[in-house]
Amino acid sequence: MNQSLLRTFSKYVTLNILGMISLSCYILADTFFVAQKLGAVGLAALNLSIPIYSVIHGLGLMLGIGGATRFTILQSQDNDRKANIVFSTALRTGIALGLVLVLIGLLGSSHVSKMLGADASTLPLTKTYLTTILVFAPFFIMNNVVLAFVRNDDNPNLAMFAMVTGSLSNIVLDYVFMFPLGMGMFGAALATCLAPMISLIVLVFHFAQKKGRLVVRESKLAWNLIPDMFSLGLSTLITEVSSAAVLITFNLVILGLEGNSGVAAYGIVANLGLVGVAVFTGLAQGAQPLMSRSYGMKSLDLARKVRRYALITSGIIAAAVYFGLFVYAESIVAIFNREQHLEIARMAQEGLRIYFSGFFFLGVNIVVATYLSATEQTKDAFFLTMARGIVVIIPLVLILSRLWGMRGIWLAFVLTESIVTAITVAVKRTRRKRLAFSLEV
Numbered sequence: 001m002n003q004s005l006l007r008t009f010s011k012y013v014t015l016n017i018l019g020m021i022s023l024s025c026y027i028l029a030d031t032f033f034v035a036q037k038l039g040a041v042g043l044a045a046l047n048l049s050i051p052i053y054s055v056i057h058g059l060g061l062m063l064g065i066g067g068a069t070r071f072t073i074l075q076s077q078d079n080d081r082k083a084n085i086v087f088s089t090a091l092r093t094g095i096a097l098g099l100v101l102v103l104i105g106l107l108g109s110s111h112v113s114k115m116l117g118a119d120a121s122t123l124p125l126t127k128t129y130l131t132t133i134l135v136f137a138p139f140f141i142m143n144n145v146v147l148a149f150v151r152n153d154d155n156p157n158l159a160m161f162a163m164v165t166g167s168l169s170n171i172v173l174d175y176v177f178m179f180p181l182g183m184g185m186f187g188a189a190l191a192t193c194l195a196p197m198i199s200l201i202v203l204v205f206h207f208a209q210k211k212g213r214l215v216v217r218e219s220k221l222a223w224n225l226i227p228d229m230f231s232l233g234l235s236t237l238i239t240e241v242s243s244a245a246v247l248i249t250f251n252l253v254i255l256g257l258e259g260n261s262g263v264a265a266y267g268i269v270a271n272l273g274l275v276g277v278a279v280f281t282g283l284a285q286g287a288q289p290l291m292s293r294s295y296g297m298k299s300l301d302l303a304r305k306v307r308r309y310a311l312i313t314s315g316i317i318a319a320a321v322y323f324g325l326f327v328y329a330e331s332i333v334a335i336f337n338r339e340q341h342l343e344i345a346r347m348a349q350e351g352l353r354i355y356f357s358g359f360f361f362l363g364v365n366i367v368v369a370t371y372l373s374a375t376e377q378t379k380d381a382f383f384l385t386m387a388r389g390i391v392v393i394i395p396l397v398l399i400l401s402r403l404w405g406m407r408g409i410w411l412a413f414v415l416t417e418s419i420v421t422a423i424t425v426a427v428k429r430t431r432r433k434r435l436a437f438s439l440e441v
Contacts, residue, residue, distance in 0.1 A: 005290075005302070009309050012156050013286035019147075019160035020282030022167030024275045027053065029167075030188045031271040033174045035336045038125065040344060042185060043336070044260040045125035047267030048116045048251055050274075051244035052130055056137045058240025059097050060144025063090045065285065066233020068148035069292050069374055070225070075152075075213060076296030084215050087149050089222045090229060094145045098138025105134025117251050122260065125185045132189035136196075143196035146203045152289045153212035158205065166199030235369045235381035242389025243277075249394050250409060253401050258347065262406065265347035268336045269355050269410075276321055276356065280363045283313055284370035291374035300375070307371045314363030325356050347406055354410035361417035368424055380427075388420040 027050060034042040067090035074083035104112070109131040110123075118126040133140070143166070151159040170191050177187025206212060230237075247270060254262040287310040294302035325332065333348040334340075365388050372381035393416040400408030400415075 005305065006309065009287065009290060009306060012151075012290060013283050013310070013313065015156040015160040016151065016286030017279055017282035019163030020278040020285065021275060022160075022164040024278030025167045025171065027192070027271055028275055029171045029174045030192055031267065031336060033178050034185065034188050036338050037178050038185065039339050040261060040264040040341055041121050042125055043264040043267050045118065045122040045185065046129060046188070047247075047263055047270065048113070048118050048122060048126045049129040049133070050267075050270070051116060051247045052112065053133055054240045054244040054247065056101060056133065056140045057144065058237040058244075060094065060141035061148075061240060062233035062237035063094050063097075063141065063229060064145040064148030064233070065236045065288065065373070066090075066229035066231065067145065068152040069232045069288065070228055071149060071214075072152045072289050072292040073296040076293050080213050083213070085222050086225055086229070087214060088216050089225045090145050090149070091142065091216065092221055093226055093229070094141040095138055098141045101134050101137035105131050105137070109134060116248060117255055117263075119260075128185045129189045132186060132193060136193035139193065139196045139200065143199050143203075146200060148285070149214055150203055150206045150212075151285070152292075153206070153214040155206055155212055156286070158203065162199040162202035165202050166195040169198045170195035231378045232373055232376070234378065235373050235385040238382065238385040238389050239366070239369070242385070242393075245390055246393055246397070249397055253397060254406070254409065257401065257405055257409075258343075261341065261344050262347060264341075265344045265351060265406075266409070268333060268344075268348045269351040272325075272332070272352070273355065276359055277362070277366075279317055279321070280314060280359075280366045283310055283317065283363070284366050287367070288370050288374045291371055295375045303371070303375055307367065310367045310371075311364060314367055315360065318360040318363050321359055322356050325352050329353055350407065351410045354407065355413055358414035358417040361414075361421040364421050365417060365424065384420065384424060387423060388416055392416045392419055 030046060031043065034046050038045075067086050071083045071086050074080075074086065109127050113123055113126040113130055116126065147159050147162065150162075173191035173194055174188055177183040177191050181187060183190070206214070207216075250266055250270070251263055254266050258265070287306050290306045291303045294300070294306065329349045329352045330345075332352065333345050337345050337348070365384065369381050369384045372378070372384065393412055396412040396415055397409060400412045402408070404411070
């Protein structure tokens with residue numbers, strides 16, 4: 001039984017990590033090509049735009065993970081009809097949210113750019129990038145929704161292939177649009193926006209082959225299911241939205257400390273960080289269907305076993321990632337520092353070595369939050385995600401940046417993740433003691 005579970009866990013997790021790495025390369029590819037073509041100003045403008053991408057991505061993940069969690073629980077209880085109504089509702093809700101974002105992109109991207117900290121030098125590039133990704137927001141959201149459901153419908157191979165295909169197309173199109181065609185920042189944004197459309201085309205094969213139990217039902221919008229999906233996927237949304245809030249806070253604080261050069265250095269670290277976060281998100285999302293399925297079958301011990309596998313895996317990944325970045329920090333930064341700006345190189349190298357030590361705790365926090373959502377412990381998942389996303393990190397950034405400048409900013413992330421892990425462990429021990437006491441009584 002253990003070998004069979006471990007084999008299934010390894011399959012889901014490996015495929016999903018590969019897929020999420022590919023998905024995160026949307027922004028990393030932009031970072032590389034923008035740095036090569038537009039230099040430090042382009043890199044700063046891109047980093048100012050990333051929070052909005054995080055919000056779009058988070059809305060898609062909330063609907064996808066929340067809906068797919070309920071879908072899997074219902075399937076494990078042999079309620080296919082309601083499970084597919086959940087899918088249809090998630091799709092329609094995603095399209096509606098996407099259209100709202102399209103209006104914001106067409107009417108308010110200039111105002112949003114200024115709110116994010118764009119100045120005279122970065123405003124034109126920031127506005128161009130934001131307008132483009134907001135107009136294509138429905139496709140980003142739809143892609144995340146369909147990916148989650150296809151993966152949970154026992155087809156992680158196709159989900160991974162769709163993500164990889166989208167990512168590779170983004171890299172190719174980034175180069176074509178920015179260099180041979182000379183489309184600048186608009187080319188970078190357009191390449192990113194076409195990637196989820198290509199991924200969706202690949203995902204259509206899941207429905208064409210009719211191998212799974214997932215179908216789109218022609219039914220009225222099930223309004224009562226929307227709060228349930230939001231609740232189950234809320235921790236994922238908060239993770240992305242809080243990342244956006246933190247990124248905005250970091251950008252504004254860094255602008256005051258080091259100007260656009262500091263923002264460019266932070267952009268290198270933060271965008272590499274997005275890939276690291278994607279690895280842990282891929283691990284957690286790969287484990288989520290197994291956790292939800294076990295929970296739906298009333299086997300909480302099995303769900304906990306999957307969680308244990310995921311926590312061990314997160315520790316191994318964190319060690320490998322940190323070792324590689326610590327040793328090769330100088331070479332990695334040089335890839336994104338075309339102008340060989342010495343101050344950007346210094347800040348980014350120090351940032352990589354400090355910031356990524358927080359990944360040992362980050363992996364634990366993401367896995368635990370996903371486990372809580374997958375087993376319908378939504379309040380605990382919400383608390384954990386809010387603590388690491390906003391409540392702890394923003395005050396620490398403001399305080400530590402005053403004490404130690406850029407070094408304090410890097411340390412704020414590390415301390416936040418370690419504090420939240422400590423809180424999680426303390427709460428778990430307290431509950432265990434209460435349970436033991438109640439049993440004795």
